[in-house]
Amino acid sequence: MKRILLGTLFTVVSLNAMAQAPGGPNCGWGNMLFEGQRGTPAHFLASTTNGTSGNATFGMTSGTNGCTTKDALTYGGKSWIAMNGMMNELSEDMAKGNGEALTTYAVVLGVAPEDREHFAAVTHEHFQQIFSKADVTAEDVHSNTLAILKGDARLAKYATAA
Amino acid sequence: MLKRLAYLALCACAPLYAAPPIDDQRVQQLANDPFWISLGHYEAGKLSGWRSYVSDDKFFLAPDGAHHPYAELRATVEALYAPVSLGDKHPQCVYPARTRWLKAQLNLTDLPKAECAEFTQWFKDVAPHSTVMIFPAAYLNSPSSMFGHTLLRIDQADVQNNKTALLSYAINFGAYIEGSDNSILYAWKGLAGGYPGLFALVPYQEKLSEYRSLENRDLWEYRLNLTPEETQRMVEHVWELKQIQFDYFFFDENCSYRLLELLQVARPGLQLTSQFPLTAIPTDTVKAVKEAGLVESIEYRPSRERELLDRAKALDPEEQQWVLQVSADQAQLQNPAFKALPKERQALIIDAAYRIERYRANGLERDTARSQRSFELLRAINQNPASELQVEKPELPENGHESRTWQLGAGSRDDKAFAEYGLRMAYHDLNDNAPGFPLGAQIEILQLKLRQYEGNNWQVQQLDLANIRSLTPRNELLQPWSWQVGGGLERVLGKHGDENLVSHINGGAGGTWQLGENMLGFALGTLRVEHNNDFAAFVSPAAGFNTGLLWRNPVGNLSLEAKGDYFTNGEIRRSLSLNQQWEVSRNLGLRLTAQREFSKLTSPINEVMLELKWYHY
Numbered sequence: 001m002k003r004i005l006l007g008t009l010f011t012v013v014s015l016n017a018m019a020q021a022p023g024g025p026n027c028g029w030g031n032m033l034f035e036g037q038r039g040t041p042a043h044f045l046a047s048t049t050n051g052t053s054g055n056a057t058f059g060m061t062s063g064t065n066g067c068t069t070k071d072a073l074t075y076g077g078k079s080w081i082a083m084n085g086m087m088n089e090l091s092e093d094m095a096k097g098n099g100e101a102l103t104t105y106a107v108v109l110g111v112a113p114e115d116r117e118h119f120a121a122v123t124h125e126h127f128q129q130i131f132s133k134a135d136v137t138a139e140d141v142h143s144n145t146l147a148i149l150k151g152d153a154r155l156a157k158y159a160t161a162a
Numbered sequence: 163m164l165k166r167l168a169y170l171a172l173c174a175c176a177p178l179y180a181a182p183p184i185d186d187q188r189v190q191q192l193a194n195d196p197f198w199i200s201l202g203h204y205e206a207g208k209l210s211g212w213r214s215y216v217s218d219d220k221f222f223l224a225p226d227g228a229h230h231p232y233a234e235l236r237a238t239v240e241a242l243y244a245p246v247s248l249g250d251k252h253p254q255c256v257y258p259a260r261t262r263w264l265k266a267q268l269n270l271t272d273l274p275k276a277e278c279a280e281f282t283q284w285f286k287d288v289a290p291h292s293t294v295m296i297f298p299a300a301y302l303n304s305p306s307s308m309f310g311h312t313l314l315r316i317d318q319a320d321v322q323n324n325k326t327a328l329l330s331y332a333i334n335f336g337a338y339i340e341g342s343d344n345s346i347l348y349a350w351k352g353l354a355g356g357y358p359g360l361f362a363l364v365p366y367q368e369k370l371s372e373y374r375s376l377e378n379r380d381l382w383e384y385r386l387n388l389t390p391e392e393t394q395r396m397v398e399h400v401w402e403l404k405q406i407q408f409d410y411f412f413f414d415e416n417c418s419y420r421l422l423e424l425l426q427v428a429r430p431g432l433q434l435t436s437q438f439p440l441t442a443i444p445t446d447t448v449k450a451v452k453e454a455g456l457v458e459s460i461e462y463r464p465s466r467e468r469e470l471l472d473r474a475k476a477l478d479p480e481e482q483q484w485v486l487q488v489s490a491d492q493a494q495l496q497n498p499a500f501k502a503l504p505k506e507r508q509a510l511i512i513d514a515a516y517r518i519e520r521y522r523a524n525g526l527e528r529d530t531a532r533s534q535r536s537f538e539l540l541r542a543i544n545q546n547p548a549s550e551l552q553v554e555k556p557e558l559p560e561n562g563h564e565s566r567t568w569q570l571g572a573g574s575r576d577d578k579a580f581a582e583y584g585l586r587m588a589y590h591d592l593n594d595n596a597p598g599f600p601l602g603a604q605i606e607i608l609q610l611k612l613r614q615y616e617g618n619n620w621q622v623q624q625l626d627l628a629n630i631r632s633l634t635p636r637n638e639l640l641q642p643w644s645w646q647v648g649g650g651l652e653r654v655l656g657k658h659g660d661e662n663l664v665s666h667i668n669g670g671a672g673g674t675w676q677l678g679e680n681m682l683g684f685a686l687g688t689l690r691v692e693h694n695n696d697f698a699a700f701v702s703p704a705a706g707f708n709t710g711l712l713w714r715n716p717v718g719n720l721s722l723e724a725k726g727d728y729f730t731n732g733e734i735r736r737s738l739s740l741n742q743q744w745e746v747s748r749n750l751g752l753r754l755t756a757q758r759e760f761s762k763l764t765s766p767i768n769e770v771m772l773e774l775k776w777y778h779y
Contacts, residue, residue, distance in 0.1 A: 032528065032533075033533065033537065034523065034528055034532070034533040034536055034537070035528050058284070058362065058363045058404050058405070085365060085367050085368055085371070086328060086367055088520070089328075091540055092516075092540065092543075094544075095540045095541070095543040095544040095547070096543060096544075096547045096548075097547055098550070100325060100327070100328060101328060103324070103325050103326065104324075104325075104326045104328045104329060107324045107326045107329075108326075108329070113323075113324075124544070127540075127541075127544040128541060128544065131537075131540070133537070134530075134533045134534045134536070134537035135530070135533065
């Protein structure tokens with residue numbers, strides 16, 4: 001058992017092993033809206049051990065669908081791939097026009113504090129263009145957002161920052 | 163393995179490196195320093211010497227490092243002088259916290275400069291600045307969650323200004339479970355220590371959706387007053403624990419205990435773990451952290467379920483029906499009757515409909531039709547957003563009563579007086595002091611009650627291994643099942659009015675309804691298997707019922723219960739009981755119990771008891 005365990009745990013993705021595709025070769029683009037969550041066959045028991053099966057990752061590559069969180073993909077110092085796991089929250093916040101995920105999205109896109117309220121208002125107004133269909137992917141959302149920002153005088157500058 | 167051999171080799175040929183000679187007395191002194199003890203996760207052995215909680219050889223540089231802080235320190239100092247060509251494998255890179263401390267304590271100015279690319283990149287990515295302790299509170303429908311869990315969130319410098327906690331990382335210690343074990347085995351191994359415990363660093367946002375959405379637990383966030391330097395020291399140490407196995411035991415060597423150890427690394431001099439020699443129940447550890455003056459502020463994140471219920475509370479029954487209709491079929495949004503409702507009521511209905519759709523999708527795979535429904539509802543929300551939902555903060559979980567209970571009772575059974583002495587290791591029953599606990603949840607682990615009757619006749623009255631009840635009210639929108647399960651030894655009515663000690667397992671399922679603001683009614687069907695010396699068969703099964711009322715009143719919780727067990731061998735055992743708790747103070751309660759028992763074997767018997775409950779540690 002121990003050997004299997006160690007085998008699976010030592011999957012620290014080498015940072016040098018990526019390059020070509022944005023986010024690296026193992027990058028699982030397209031986290032969909034309303035994607036299924038990890039099931040809870042043993043929920044009652046999960047809370048007895050506080051264990052998370054198979055989850056002994058150590059940051060960096062976790063939660064990003066295998067995408068590396070390096071260079072070209074960062075805005076404002078943070079990888080917007082991190083938004084991948086927040087698609088549902090983001091869609092809800094944007095529909096309503098406020099919320100933590102929406103603020104986070106603004107920060108990740110490098111929107112300055114004084115423009116964040118405006119950002120929330122604009123994305124709220126254009127929600128239907130940004131979240132254009134039920135199976136929209138994270139990447140669609142990102143590019144749709146940039147397209148909307150480009151059309152707004154005050155926010156256009158954030159659409160070009162890369 | 164190779165790695166470990168390499169270290170052994172390092173130790174063996176240590177003199178090859180240019181480690182300066184260090185005064186042995188100084189090494190001795192440092193090896194006993196509480197900080198070094200914390201870094202090695204040592205505990206004083208049962209008889210003498212030391213033992214590390216780390217059960218993983220690769221954590222130690224000295225062959226006997228798990229038991230000898232001194233040898234480990236010596237080996238570490240030597241190893242720090244290893245050639246820098248080792249790169250990321252260099253002990254300086256593997257043990258950044260040890261390195262920093264030893265360098266400062268021993269003034270090691272001539273250390274080789276190892277390039278720790280991997281660690282540096284990781285540390286930069288985590289960018290530790292401040293620490294928040296996270297406590298997912300109990301979830302009613304999962305009494306085992308009453309024990310809670312704790313994890314740490316590591317925030318970057320700008321998190322508070324930007325409100326971007328969603329981008330932070332969480333440090334979680336949990337059992338590492340491989341896929342295939344079934345549930346029962348899983349629980350047993352969790353309790354008994356069959357799984358290794360590991361630290362993981364995961365996006366906080368992942369943990370949030372796990373607890374808030376999947377498990378429906380409220381989250382409490384305790385911002386700690388650790389300085390950036392203290393947070394960084396702790397995170398450096400966490401790197402040393404990467405893929406390092408600990409033993410994991412549910413009651414003591416659990417998440418909360420490990421986190422206390424981390425806090426002691428962050429701020430040397432803190433005395434936290436020593437308060438928990440036997441068990442570390444997460445709420446208790448939260449209390450300890452609070453009492454140590456570490457908590458700066460507290461924030462609350464309601465679970466998705468609580469948000470849904472709060473939203474629904476504002477709706478009348480007719481509006482709740484609209485919620486169900488609109489969530490099932492978005493064409494109803496265009497229904498003239500719906501459109502005739504005031505706009506802000508429509509908004510609330512749509513919002514609740516979306517929430518219930520997402521609630522139902524919980525834990526399920528993506529389903530195209532469902533996604534489409536949710537999406538349509540989102541678009542409707544976008545057109546007519548509801549006012550922001552303000553969920554009222556419940557009582558802080560750490561303000562609940564302590565977890566262990568001593569009980570002292572006096573009563574009379576028919577005409578015999580008795581005294582009763584009890585100890586329950588954990589945690590809470592339906593009547594116990596309520597603040598900080600959800601109404602209708604019970605989890606009792608290991609309870610022993612002894613009785614002393616007149617004439618100094620002693621007997622074991624009850625021994626519960628576990629006794630769990632979950633009474634979650636059903637309503638228009640949500641229809642959870644209520645259930646209970648228990649097992650152990652107890653006294654039941656026997657021939658000639660005797661009390662027979664029987665062993666039993668029982669369980670039940672049914673429903674609970676909210677009868678008033680503070681009142682629940684429940685009805686469950688039950689099954690029971692019993693070993694009773696009065697019965698011919700070795701084990702006898704019974705089917706029955708358990709129904710009652712639970713009322714949270716100003717004095718405390720009152721329960722009124724009727725139970726019946728109909729055995730296949732003809733015995734019928736029923737009881738009526740009334741229990742009223744008087745909440746004297748947070749950790750003191752007085753309970754009056756009156757009970758009438760019926761059996762086919764003998765005439766009915768009455769029992770009354772007044773019991774003092776002291777919730778202590």
